[in-house]
Amino acid sequence: MNLDHLLLLLSLILLTCTQSDASIPSKQDGFWYENRPAKPDSILIEGFFDPVCPDTRDAWQPLKQAIHHYGSRVSLVVHPFSLPYHDNAFISSRALHVINNLNASATYDLLESFFEHQESFYNAATLNKSRASVIDQIVTFTAKTTGNSDLSDVRAGFSDSKTDQATRVSFKYGCLRGVYGTPYFFLNGFPLPDAGSPISYDGWRHFIDPLVDEQTMKAEEIPHLMR
Numbered sequence: 001m002n003l004d005h006l007l008l009l010l011s012l013i014l015l016t017c018t019q020s021d022a023s024i025p026s027k028q029d030g031f032w033y034e035n036r037p038a039k040p041d042s043i044l045i046e047g048f049f050d051p052v053c054p055d056t057r058d059a060w061q062p063l064k065q066a067i068h069h070y071g072s073r074v075s076l077v078v079h080p081f082s083l084p085y086h087d088n089a090f091i092s093s094r095a096l097h098v099i100n101n102l103n104a105s106a107t108y109d110l111l112e113s114f115f116e117h118q119e120s121f122y123n124a125a126t127l128n129k130s131r132a133s134v135i136d137q138i139v140t141f142t143a144k145t146t147g148n149s150d151l152s153d154v155r156a157g158f159s160d161s162k163t164d165q166a167t168r169v170s171f172k173y174g175c176l177r178g179v180y181g182t183p184y185f186f187l188n189g190f191p192l193p194d195a196g197s198p199i200s201y202d203g204w205r206h207f208i209d210p211l212v213d214e215q216t217m218k219a220e221e222i223p224h225l226m227r
């Protein structure tokens with residue numbers, strides 16, 4: 001084989017690998033808090049959350065409080081990110097996708113339930129259980145939490161390969177953004193420091209207050225310009 005042929009072969013191999021990796025999903029990943037997607041002038045918080053991660057749990061209340069403080073100026077999208085050293089992270093992230101398909105409004109109810117009852121899904125707590133029985137436990141938990149969803153619908157959601165695919169996409173999306181721990185936050189697309197640690201309410205105010213001031217000032221400038 002001469003060099004030209006070798007190069008051609010190499011580029012074919014590279015092309016094939018790249019294509020199979022970059023299977024682009026048909027819609028953007030993530031769950032919008034309160035069904036409130038970001039507008040062009042929103043302050044956007046992107047959170048990468050592992051539902052069975054204690055630091056993610058501890059990050060949630062102060063973040064929620066901050067979002068309620070700023071109201072419609074801030075939008076939050078949460079991406080499930082399954083840390084490989086949390087045995088049940090992928091299954092619980094998948095449960096979020098399952099419920100999001102059944103009733104999108106219940107997604108955050110389920111996320112909060114995971115935070116509240118996280119201990120039942122830690123590695124040590126499920127060490128002696130088969131994977132099948134943990135899935136069963138999570139199916140029952142999911143249906144119970146989101147009262148209106150039928151157990152059989154949730155079970156069917158877990159058998160649907162599309163929800164497996166969606167959970168993989170969430171994970172891959174985090175990898176593409178350079179996420180390596182949870183919780184991991186981006187504010188208007190820029191990563192916040194102390195990845196993997198919760199941010200306090202005061203911390204959020206410290207990050208967001210200056211951005212809100214800037215926006216308010218911009219809005220006030222317009223009438224002056226028109227005069």
Ligand SMILES: *[C@@H]1O[C@H](CO)[C@@H](O)[C@H](O)[C@H]1NC(C)=O
Nearest residue numbers: 103104105106109146148149
């Ligand atoms: C969807 O979930 C929301 C929030 O939990 C609940 O209020 C609503 O009744 C649910 N809708 C259906 C059709 O089950």
Ligand SMILES: *[C@@H]1O[C@H](CO)[C@@H](O)[C@H](O)[C@H]1NC(C)=O
Nearest residue numbers: 122123124125126127128129
């Ligand atoms: C798991 O099984 C081992 C051995 O039987 C036992 O010592 C341990 O307490 C069990 N752990 C749990 C969480 O049930």
